[in-house]
Amino acid sequence: MEKNVIKNEQEAIKAANDRAEEIITKKDRKSFFGLLSGYFKQYWIITFSIILVTLLSSIATVLGPKITERLMGTLMAGQLENAFGGVIDSGNLSQFNEFIHKTYSFISAKFVGEDLVYFSNLFGMELTWTGWIYVQLVLFGFIAVFTFISNFLAGLMGKRVEISLRNKSLEKLVKQDMSYYSDKKIGEILTKIVSDTQIIGEQAQQVPVTMLSAIFTFFGSLIVMSTINGFLTLVVVSAMLIILITIFGSFTIVKKMMFRVRSSITSINGDVTDRINTVRLIKASGTEEYETERFKEVHKDYYNKSKKLVNMQAIMITIMIAGISSIQIVIIIAAALRYHDNVAVLSVALTSFISGVGTMIGPLMQMVRVAVGLASASTSSQRIYAIINSKSIINPHYDPNEGIHIEHIDGDIVFKDVVFAYPEKPEQVILPKFNITFEKGKSYAFVGETGVGKSTISKLLLRFYDPSEGQVLINSKHDLKEVQLSSYLDKVGYVEQEPQILFGDVLDNIRYGRFDATDEQVYEAAKKAELHELVSTWPDGYQTILGERGFMLSGGQKQRLVIARMFLKDPELLILDEATSALDNIVEKEIQANLEELMKGRTTISIAHRLSTIKNSDKIIVLAKGIGAAQSGTFDELKNKPGHFQELYKAGLMD
Numbered sequence: 001m002e003k004n005v006i007k008n009e010q011e012a013i014k015a016a017n018d019r020a021e022e023i024i025t026k027k028d029r030k031s032f033f034g035l036l037s038g039y040f041k042q043y044w045i046i047t048f049s050i051i052l053v054t055l056l057s058s059i060a061t062v063l064g065p066k067i068t069e070r071l072m073g074t075l076m077a078g079q080l081e082n083a084f085g086g087v088i089d090s091g092n093l094s095q096f097n098e099f100i101h102k103t104y105s106f107i108s109a110k111f112v113g114e115d116l117v118y119f120s121n122l123f124g125m126e127l128t129w130t131g132w133i134y135v136q137l138v139l140f141g142f143i144a145v146f147t148f149i150s151n152f153l154a155g156l157m158g159k160r161v162e163i164s165l166r167n168k169s170l171e172k173l174v175k176q177d178m179s180y181y182s183d184k185k186i187g188e189i190l191t192k193i194v195s196d197t198q199i200i201g202e203q204a205q206q207v208p209v210t211m212l213s214a215i216f217t218f219f220g221s222l223i224v225m226s227t228i229n230g231f232l233t234l235v236v237v238s239a240m241l242i243i244l245i246t247i248f249g250s251f252t253i254v255k256k257m258m259f260r261v262r263s264s265i266t267s268i269n270g271d272v273t274d275r276i277n278t279v280r281l282i283k284a285s286g287t288e289e290y291e292t293e294r295f296k297e298v299h300k301d302y303y304n305k306s307k308k309l310v311n312m313q314a315i316m317i318t319i320m321i322a323g324i325s326s327i328q329i330v331i332i333i334a335a336a337l338r339y340h341d342n343v344a345v346l347s348v349a350l351t352s353f354i355s356g357v358g359t360m361i362g363p364l365m366q367m368v369r370v371a372v373g374l375a376s377a378s379t380s381s382q383r384i385y386a387i388i389n390s391k392s393i394i395n396p397h398y399d400p401n402e403g404i405h406i407e408h409i410d411g412d413i414v415f416k417d418v419v420f421a422y423p424e425k426p427e428q429v430i431l432p433k434f435n436i437t438f439e440k441g442k443s444y445a446f447v448g449e450t451g452v453g454k455s456t457i458s459k460l461l462l463r464f465y466d467p468s469e470g471q472v473l474i475n476s477k478h479d480l481k482e483v484q485l486s487s488y489l490d491k492v493g494y495v496e497q498e499p500q501i502l503f504g505d506v507l508d509n510i511r512y513g514r515f516d517a518t519d520e521q522v523y524e525a526a527k528k529a530e531l532h533e534l535v536s537t538w539p540d541g542y543q544t545i546l547g548e549r550g551f552m553l554s555g556g557q558k559q560r561l562v563i564a565r566m567f568l569k570d571p572e573l574l575i576l577d578e579a580t581s582a583l584d585n586i587v588e589k590e591i592q593a594n595l596e597e598l599m600k601g602r603t604t605i606s607i608a609h610r611l612s613t614i615k616n617s618d619k620i621i622v623l624a625k626g627i628g629a630a631q632s633g634t635f636d637e638l639k640n641k642p643g644h645f646q647e648l649y650k651a652g653l654m655d
């Protein structure tokens with residue numbers, strides 16, 4: 001019963017994690033803003049400043065047409081002097097003012113000294129046309145300053161969002177269970193971590209500001225234009241609404257297309273990383289041409305999906321351009337039909353309206369950018385969401401206040417009624433009921449046919465996986481599930497067949513065993529691993545940069561480096577997972593001697609193929625398929641007893 005519950009739970013978590021990355025949910029769009037809303041709250045001062053500055057910038061922008069109207073009206077009023085029919089002097093100035101008032105309600109004429117000068121009114125200001133030019137210039141200045149501030153702040157916000165999401169994703173990934181990675185390509189994960197977070201960051205910078213500015217400017221212009229001419233405003237609004245509805249109608253289609261394109265490029269990146277990782281195989285097989293052709297094939301799907309997307313985007317842009325061009329024509333036609341008998345109104349209304357439509361076209365263009373940006377940000381947000389919200393099967397108690405803290409592994413380690421099947425393949429039971437006690441300070445070796453489950457023991461000891469049933473007890477009493485994992489792993493040393501070398505220098509690589517070790521302690525550990533002399537002959541010594549995965553080292557050298565790391569770490573439990581099986585006989589003998597030195601006085605659990613590795617073990621456990629531990633004893637005991645071990649021995653599997 002308990003086993004089924006645990007298994008079902010583990011399977012459900014794995015399935016949910018996989019599903020989250022594949023499907024497009026209806027919550028997509030919300031997920032981008034949902035993702036941002038937390039940051040808006042966290043950086044509320046920046047958010048508030050962006051809104052304020054964008055609002056001010058939009059106000060300054062929408063006032064433009066109003067000022068143009070004053071400017072144009074004041075400039076053109078002079079032409080009415082001739083139409084007045086008579087010399088204007090201080091005596092008939094008020095009659096003249098009445099006359100011009102019929103055409104331009106906001107203009108008045110005055111004598112300044114000898115000259116007749118035209119003024120117009122706006123918000124209590126009375127200025128000549130040159131005055132309005134200065135106002136216009138000041139306004140441009142404001143727009144420039146506000147635009148700079150809002151873009152700068154939005155840029156900051158975007159970068160913070162990007163970095164924070166990347167860190168959150170990375171944190172989640174390093175804390176994820178091993179089973180999470182079993183069916184994933186590193187390149188695919190990388191694409192999400194690097195470019196999806198970058199896309200979200202860029203859109204977090206652009207979408208909110210652009211959207212706010214577009215909305216403010218659009219409605220602001222609408223208000224201002226309606227004060228100039230209600231009829232023409234109605235014409236413009238109707239035309240713009242048609243364009244906007246068309247653009248946002250195509251949003252869902254574009255979003256789906258973008259999702260497909262991103263999935264395709266992610267898969268390509270996964271493929272590329274995979275091939276770069278296995279470049280030795282390509283080189284050794286002479287398959288460079290084959291791979292080049294294969295890459296071309298792989299890109300076909302990406303090209304086809306991109307073609308559809310590009311096509312859709314081009315249609316959107318065409319609708320926009322055609323729509324915008326037609327708006328101006330529509331205004332001219334509408335104005336001509338309505339005001340053909342009043343040239344003065346027609347000319348001023350048209351000039352200020354064309355300028356007004358100019359300020360409205362900006363927001364319209366911005367909304368297209370928002371629609372496209374939102375589509376790509378939604379896709380990326382969903383993918384990042386899937387990582388950040390992915391569930392872990394294992395709880396390693398990262399919180400230092402959580403779980404049992406292991407000060408020392410000073411007792412036995414016990415596998416109590418352990419049953420194990422991988423969550424990835426729950427139907428295949430690897431270890432049926434399995435009981436064993438690893439006594440402190442003793443050495444154990446697991447042997448058995450390939451695929452029988454030897455390495456699985458080390459994975460359970462490192463808590464890469466939890467038993468499906470039963471317990472792994474530390475110091476005979478603490479269930480490993482309840483232990484604060486890092487406090488335990490701190491005392492565990494792990495040497496595997498493929499040594500893990502980090503990009504960095506020798507010093508850093510060895511120091512990964514104990515970060516607070518001094519240089520001298522690192523040299524000491526290297527000496528014990530018989531690495532010191534070799535490193536000293538290199539021109540850069542311990543500062544020599546080791547390529548990714550230790551490309552520059554031989555197999556034996558890499559293993560020595562890991563052993564040096566272990567000497568430095570000085571673990572209380574040592575797990576050797578076929579540590580020497582990749583090495584040739586001579587090197588293996590040398591490394592084995594180093595390992596035996598390392599094993600002294602520690603509880604050691606080895607997974608081994610070779611006789612030399614297990615001969616001196618205090619206990620050898622023979623695993624057999626479907627049985628678990630079939631036999632156990634010392635080498636001499638097992639060798640002379642009929643059974644699995646003798647069969648392995650006789651078959652030459654233990655040479």
Ligand SMILES: Nc1ncnc2c1ncn2[C@@H]1O[C@H](COP(=O)(O)OP(=O)(O)OP(=O)(O)O)[C@@H](O)[C@H]1O
Binds near residue numbers: 430448449450455456
């Ligand atoms: N992540 C996994 N998901 C599902 N099955 C797995 C996983 N890892 C290993 N297995 C399966 O579990 C079984 C035991 O694997 P394990 O690596 O423990 O074998 P082993 O005895 O160490 O083999 P070898 O001697 O070849 O290294 C194998 O059948 C293997 O296919």
